[in-house]
Amino acid sequence: MGDDADDSAKSQKPPAVADLYREIDxxxxxxxxxERARERLERENGRLKKELDAARRTAKRQAAPFSKGAPxxxxxxxxxxxxxxxxxxxxxxxxxxxxxxxxxxLPARCPACGGGLTETxxxxxxxxxxxxxQPHVRRFHVHIGHCRVCGQRVQGRHPLQTSDALGAASTHLxxxxxxLIVLLNKQFGLSHGKIAVLxxxxxxxxxxxxxxxxxxxRAARQAAPTYDLLREQVRGSPVVSPDETSWKVAxxxxxxxxxxxxxxxxxxxxxxxxxxxxxxxxxxxFGGILVRDGWAPYRHFHQAGHQTCLAHLxxxxxxxxxxxxxxxxxRQLHAVLQEALAVRDRYRAGEISAHGAAVARGRLIARIxxxxxxPGSVADCQRLAGHLTTEFTALFGFLFxxxxxxxxxxxxxxxxxxxxxxxxxxxxxSPRGATTQQILASVIQTARLRELDPREVLVHLLxxxxxxxxxxxxxxxxx
Numbered sequence: 001m002g003d004d005a006d007d008s009a010k011s012q013k014p015p016a017v018a019d020l021y022r023e024i025d026x027x028x029x030x031x032x033x034x035e036r037a038r039e040r041l042e043r044e045n046g047r048l049k050k051e052l053d054a055a056r057r058t059a060k061r062q063a064a065p066f067s068k069g070a071p072x073x074x075x076x077x078x079x080x081x082x083x084x085x086x087x088x089x090x091x092x093x094x095x096x097x098x099x100x101x102x103x104x105x106l107p108a109r110c111p112a113c114g115g116g117l118t119e120t121x122x123x124x125x126x127x128x129x130x131x132x133x134q135p136h137v138r139r140f141h142v143h144i145g146h147c148r149v150c151g152q153r154v155q156g157r158h159p160l161q162t163s164d165a166l167g168a169a170s171t172h173l174x175x176x177x178x179x180l181i182v183l184l185n186k187q188f189g190l191s192h193g194k195i196a197v198l199x200x201x202x203x204x205x206x207x208x209x210x211x212x213x214x215x216x217x218r219a220a221r222q223a224a225p226t227y228d229l230l231r232e233q234v235r236g237s238p239v240v241s242p243d244e245t246s247w248k249v250a251x252x253x254x255x256x257x258x259x260x261x262x263x264x265x266x267x268x269x270x271x272x273x274x275x276x277x278x279x280x281x282x283x284x285x286f287g288g289i290l291v292r293d294g295w296a297p298y299r300h301f302h303q304a305g306h307q308t309c310l311a312h313l314x315x316x317x318x319x320x321x322x323x324x325x326x327x328x329x330x331r332q333l334h335a336v337l338q339e340a341l342a343v344r345d346r347y348r349a350g351e352i353s354a355h356g357a358a359v360a361r362g363r364l365i366a367r368i369x370x371x372x373x374x375p376g377s378v379a380d381c382q383r384l385a386g387h388l389t390t391e392f393t394a395l396f397g398f399l400f401x402x403x404x405x406x407x408x409x410x411x412x413x414x415x416x417x418x419x420x421x422x423x424x425x426x427x428x429x430s431p432r433g434a435t436t437q438q439i440l441a442s443v444i445q446t447a448r449l450r451e452l453d454p455r456e457v458l459v460h461l462l463x464x465x466x467x468x469x470x471x472x473x474x475x476x477x478x479x
Contacts (some may be wrong), residue, residue, distance in 0.1 A: 175462035189424040220436035225469040227439040237261045241291040241412035248427030260410040265445040269434040275300040306394035312406040361399040
């Protein structure tokens, strides 16, 4: 009834007023259609953003280790190209020592026609092979006695022994076997079951997976003082690069931390990802320089100098420039950061002096400040500008100290072996396993970083009567 009244009122209005009513109705319908189109576009925009974020996460967290995407449809032929720069063909060099020489005479007759043969020359062929390994079993006749004065029980100890256990625990693996187990599990990522199969079929050592677990814990117990020594070395280092990644312990989410210097790597598997966990290794009063990513807890080391990772920032700039091609802010920021790296490289190459680098540094800081003052209306640019404002004092630390790294590549490299190991093992089944993991991985990675043989380091630790710090890792030599 109300609609009929409105229609009659419109019909009684003058023609000009009726035209205005019709125009208002038309505009109202267009507005409603525009609102529906806007809502539809907002839903489509939200869906596309979710797909873009999922694609970015997929690129960073591949199902296959270090995947580069689908194979190229028409790849170039493998191998080196022909031409003047082809280079010399490599070949396996003969070993210096020959263990056995076997004479290979001609056959009595030609295998093709049965005719007689005439020898023309003798050539050498060298074969390197693995021997059939059999366990080397030692039996120690341990003499036991007591002190005639105090009555203390005393037993003998040979330098080749790794344990004083007797009775039910008198049969155990030697140091070479335990060191191999540690390397197979912590460096090469083999599971306990596969290690047991390998030892049984290739070395004749009958070990159960539980025996592999026991050997790992035993090695970690002997290496615990060395791990504490490495933590002290990292804590006293002038420059440390930390990073962290997720890790599972007993099915729960924990975190594996890596603290890397030029000569030392320390891993710590902890339940949290905050400042207390980082300070438990570095110390809350750490006074060196942290070369790290933008994770907020690192900024709580107030007595430390800071250098934020430029590689992370450059990657964010490229992602924003790709997502928002009409905005030039991210590309300008990317150019400034790249120019800062170029200044560092030119100084190291001797093309500019320290004074020239300082002048360029001042100009770059001014340009960064201008960009942060006007990030534009794009939300991604505003978020990055806010982050850089917080990190401003840590942006160009490598231009104040031109020997400093501009990225946290040391920590990233230290995490890579652990990430590969995580893909195989999935983490640790217990906190004790996590402790064993962090100790042995730290000793192995530090030995490799110092160009030492991890096997020799582990064997020396296993020979010690009581857990003690490794003397070869006690002194840090610059490489």
